[in-house]
Amino acid sequence: MKVSDFDYELPEELIAQTPIEPRDSSRLMVVHRASGSIEHRIFREILEYLTCNDVLVLNNSKVIPARLFGQLENRQVEILLVQKVNERVWKCLVRPGKKIKPKVVVQLNEGILARCLDKCEEGMRLIEFSVNDEELLRMGEAPIPPYVRTKIPLERYQTVYAKVAGSVAAPTAGFHFTETLLERIRSLGVKIVEITLHVGIGTFRPVKTENVEEHRMHAERYSIPLDVVETIEKAKSEGGRIIAVGTTVARTLETFARTNLREGETDLFIYPPFEFKIVDALITNFHLPRSTLLMLVAAFAGYELTMKAYKEAVEKRYRFYSFGDAMFIL
Incomplete structure (x- = not known):
């Protein structure tokens, strides 16, 4: 595929400049892969799409004041x-x-x-x-992405469950969760587990090759606790869904599926076509044109459905990028 296949027109005013408050009041686009249908909800309403058989996987990496x-x-x-x-x-x-x-x-x-x-x-x-x-x-400050022109305190450029310091950019799909929402999700019987992937320089790097296949990802360190592996394997054996909160979680889990290594470095580049072996659903933000993150989403949801969803997001004035709205792909 060509990198230009992942381009789209985005009005500058749709790039979110500040976080929304409260966190779980952001908009949520629900994309159904089987039917191709799209719903428009509020993030806290994600509860309606979860069941007691699900496992929600979070990335607990903490952004350093880099x-x-x-x-x-x-x-x-x-x-x-x-x-x-x-x-x-x-x-x-x-x-x-x-x-x-x-x-x-x-x-x-x-x-x-x-x-x-x-x-x-x-x-x-x-x-x-x-x-x-x-x-x-x-003495450092939050490493806010260059497209955000407002000054954001470091504590707001973190997920509420950030614990392990090491990232130079936030796993932003997790921004939408509050402690209260996580407790409500647990009360449904959903198992919530945590892995760690420290987001590195790759998040700042544009894809410069013409062909998608020629791009090389920057390696990032990850760690998956043994009990998380056991929880995932049990849920899969019982027909439960593994829901990745963010592309970082998706890459980490799919790296483990291919290497059986619970810790190390991953430079896994996910783009269409790709066989997902662990991830059954994905929560993610709306990503930059021509980015590896958008390519991963297209690999998971399908290229045509992904580009249709992005077109609809622009038409319906969703907020884009790090502090923007969310997408739940089922």
């Missing part, structure tokens, strides 16, 4: 922590990239120094900081 600012030659510099190498040394995205060369030192806020050691893969820089990671992260 966005740092400094000065170099009277210009503002932005540094995004991507991957820890060792204490005080990180692989980072930098802007402006042309200015940050090996041996260059950037003065960050509070007198912290960031020294570029080397260039890395994918345009990143290896940077050594003058303070330990705890102090460094104390």
Whole structure:
């Protein structure tokens, strides 16, 4: 397939700039794969589509305050922590990239120094900081996506169940859940389990190849507890549904289905056609045109139905991207 097959027109005003309150009051598009029908609901009404045989799988990764600012030659510099190498040394995205060369030192806020050691893969820089990671992260800000032009506090760029620090972008499908809604879901008899996948640089990278098959995903670390595997296997054997909350969960579970490894790194790229071996339903947001996330959705829901749903979402003025509305694909 061509990457251009996953393009669509999106009016800029539909890109959500702020989170909706309360979280579960966002809109919910329900997409039925078997019939091709589409319903329009409110997210908290997802309860009506769940049963006691379901397993809801969450990604409990927590976003770190990975966005740092400094000065170099009277210009503002932005540094995004991507991957820890060792204490005080990180692989980072930098802007402006042309200015940050090996041996260059950037003065960050509070007198912290960031020294570029080397260039890395994918345009990143290896940077050594003058303070330990705890102090460094104390001064960082939420790594809000570039299409969000408002300042959002870090606590609102997290799911309510975020626990394990390590992501540089949030698993945004989980934004719609509140503690109260999760309790109501549990009261239905739905089992709620958690896995961890730390969202990395891949979420910031556009697909630059012409053919979908030629794109390569950036590897991200994941972990699946043994009891989660056992819960999923039991539910599958009894005819229950495994509902992935987000593309990160879908990729993690489908990686396990192919490797039988409960932890490690995954660079699994899901695009049409693809055989899902674990995931039976998917909760997700509305994604960027030409993105790997949209390709995963198309692999799960079917290309034609996915593009039909996106067209309808635009027509009905859904909110798009990280702080936007949700889709439940059954």
